[in-house]
Amino acid sequence: MSDTKDLGTEEQLRRVLTVERYPRSSTYDQLWVVDNLMGPHPLWAAEALTQVMLLRPGMRVLDLGCGTALTSIFLAREYDVQVWAVDLWVEPTENWERIQQAGVAGRVHPVHADARTLPFADGFFDAIVSLDAYHYFGTDALYLPYCVEFLRPGGSLGIVAPGLRRDPGPDLPAYLAERWGPDMCTWLGPDWWRRHWERTGLVEVDVADMVPGGWEDWLRWLDACELVGRGHEPDARMLRADGGDLLGFTRVLAHRVR
Ligand SMILES: C[S@@+](CC[C@H](N)C(=O)[O-])C[C@H]1O[C@@H](n2cnc3c(N)ncnc32)[C@H](O)[C@@H]1O
Secondary structure (H helix, E strand, O other), X not given: OHHHOOOOHHHHHHHHOOOOOOOOHHHOOHHHHHHOOOOOOHHHHHHHHHOOXXXXXXXXXXXXXXXXXXXXXXXXXXXXXXXXXXXXXXXXXXXXXXXXXXXXXXXXXXXXXXXXXXXXXXXXXXXXXXXXXXXHOOOOOOHHHHHHOOEEEEEEEEEEEXXXXXXXXXXXXXXXXXHOOHHHHHOOOHHHHHHHHHOOXXXXXXXXXXXXXXXXXXXXXXXXXXXXXXXXXXXXXXXXXXXXXXXXXXXXXXXXXX
């Protein structure tokens, strides 16, 4: 990033966060993304998901744990879907401001709710997405059966969340042990999520993988955030030491079979 140090912050962020893998995300104001961050680049996560998940215009989409609703805005703008932007920690009034400013007031509906007590009708949604959020509530074996009730039969559920490609076992590498905490117990891999969902008999899993280049994107994001004093050095150090061996983003897509 040394070649960007004399540029203004906005331009530096634009350069560092323009990534070929995510052409749609690259058209957004990256300072807007960083200013509203709650975790790794949310638009990249949404775009990584939509690279395997089909969204058609007019679909009803639940964005579960939408945070500051950037992904809801992105989905409405890019795929012309109707989005219910549900979050627990971020006030819907605050999200409504962002939604109106983004010009998608007719297509994004902010809702304050706990993912475990959703105020929707059974079968209402064509798709449910959850970006960097599902692991906060979805590891409960009873959660998927609850959640898919809100999907029409054949509707899809897609998530992207931090994950470890495989179970590191009891002897953690030093760089993981140094950062380890309860949050990381929910950083599960594609095989774990596939089994967790498929054993319910309620969905078929279409994709369960690690987002290609996910660890590099994560590190790039943290380095960019560092430019505005919002990096996270312990995570950056861990990602560098891992070099993509274990860490990255798990992506899982399934559809409701009954
Ligand atoms: C790391 S943030 C990610 C937010 C956003 N999806 C993004 O990518 O920027 C995790 C989000 O999950 C939401 N969350 C956690 N537990 C939740 C729950 N039980 N119900 C609804 N949302 C929840 C939080 O409110 C928070 O906004």
